Amino acid sequence: MQKLQKILELCKLNGFFKAINLSHVKEKCPNYFHFGPAGELLVQNIQREWIFSNVTAREPSSIFQHYSPGTVDNVLRLKDAYLSSKSLTNGHLPFGLVEVRGDKNLNKSDNESNNFDFLPAICHQLLYYAFISPQEGPQFFYRWQQHRQMWWRKFSMDPGRFSLTETKNDKEGKVEIKAKFPWGLITIESIRNHSTEFFSALPSTDVIDFEVMDGRKKCLPYVIESYSTVEAAAFTFLCDGFLESETLDIPKQQFRLHRKLAPFKISFVASPTTSQSFEELLDLATYLSQELRRFGIITLIPQMKQSLDSQLTRCDSLAVPYTIILNPSTLVTGLAALRSQQTSLQEEVHISNIVNYVEQLMKNY
Incomplete structure (x- = not known):
């Protein structure tokens, strides 16, 4: 934890971020990260690379950005964006939705298995939904896990610290991407396989709106969701890039970031x-x-x-x-x-x- 304290002090000194806790009671994780000038540029670069990787240069080819107010786990909040995207693809699969917005981190339960949890309660989500043909869904779920793990590794100084972990005893298929540090594991992204059940629990009048064409047949899409936050990415890459050395008995601390992420x-x-x-x-x-x-x-x-x-x-x-x-x-x-x-x-x-x-x-x- 001494190394973590050094990282937090260097982050604060250089205007990356400082952790803010509004509670009078000392808690394990902060309320939010207050990003400074360098941190704001880092956040913009993370969002830009995430969008480029998941929207501009990835399958399915038709992926649309949107913002839908409401609780993240409320499926109906996606309805307007889904219908607009559906019309843009003439009602055919595949297509996808991505969202980058501030929201409460409702994914905290995913971190219960962590040995360490420092991610804030209020964050900026990076949310991705892929709507795929039921025949292609299982294979896409596997490819998407590999793609997301490679994204984290591509920008890391130590790619070996990132691993995929399958979550057991879950009604849906779920895989977590974890980053390993001396103080413990951090869950930095969750990937869920909703299969074709994502919309099936809705009232029948709503289910009809979410039906799409798969070839000549109407069906509900196979849904893959991945969820992370800007705060998780910024914190992870800064911890990953922290180096400490001595030159002429003078301690030196620095961060190394991939040039695409560097402020x-x-x-x-x-x-x-x-x-x-x-x-x-x-x-x-x-x-x-x-x-x-x-x-x-x-x-x-x-x-x-x-x-x-x-x-x-x-x-x-x-x-x-x-x-x-x-x-x-x-x-x-x-x-x-x-x-x-x-x-x-x-x-x-x-x-x-x-x-x-x-x-x-x-x-x-």
């Missing part, structure tokens, strides 16, 4: 120099930063008057994947050093090529 993609630092050269380097950093932001690459210019080591340490603690190091010779030769946080290696890049080069780096997974 700031590029930071600028400068070697100590004269006042005149420093102002010129600061102007150059500002110009390059603006050019990168034009292409949607979020940048950071920290306090450049500190020592170079202090500047780099600050960038590492913020999980900035790449840092551009400027020095007085840059003003003469046009060459800057591009440092990778993950490898600590540097390569020379001409300032005229930085924007294109960084853009290519960010495109790759």
Whole structure:
């Protein structure tokens, strides 16, 4: 738990999040996470990658985003979105619905088997429903488990920490994705196999509305649901990417995040120099930063008057994947050093090529 405390302190120091508990009684889990500037960018990146993975680049090809107020486990709240999606696919399977919204975490019961539970009671849900042909449903359920596990592993510094666990004694088929940490297991996503029973308990007048065409026959769809939260993802990836080391007997703590999730993609630092050269380097950093932001690459210019080591340490603690190091010779030769946080290696890049080069780096997974 000492390591967890260090992670929470570093999260708070760098503006990722702090856990808020509104109760006067000390409880095991907080009420909510208050995300700071870095945390808000992390949340946006998680949502963007989740939507890209589950909507833009996945089967079934027709998946629609929606927002339906009401209790998550109330099936009828999906009716309007379901009927709209059904009309867009001419009443034929397959199609799906996804939802990204703030709500109370009604999935807390899924975490009862955890050795550790720090996820907040109020969260932003990531909810997915696939409506599949009954013949294809069982195989899709298996493929979807693998897809979701691979999504978590893709962005992790330690992919082996994620595992699939089948929940026993459940009326529906349910699989949980768990992340293993020194303090215990965390259930980060639940995948339910509702089969064709998802709508069957509704009144017959409502059931008719949820019938779809499977070939030439009318039927109720086979339903697969997966549920996670932004808070679970942010907390998991920050814990996963926490590193602690010593340099010259000085402890160093940092976060490493996949470049697609990192709040700031590029930071600028400068070697100590004269006042005149420093102002010129600061102007150059500002110009390059603006050019990168034009292409949607979020940048950071920290306090450049500190020592170079202090500047780099600050960038590492913020999980900035790449840092551009400027020095007085840059003003003469046009060459800057591009440092990778993950490898600590540097390569020379001409300032005229930085924007294109960084853009290519960010495109790759």
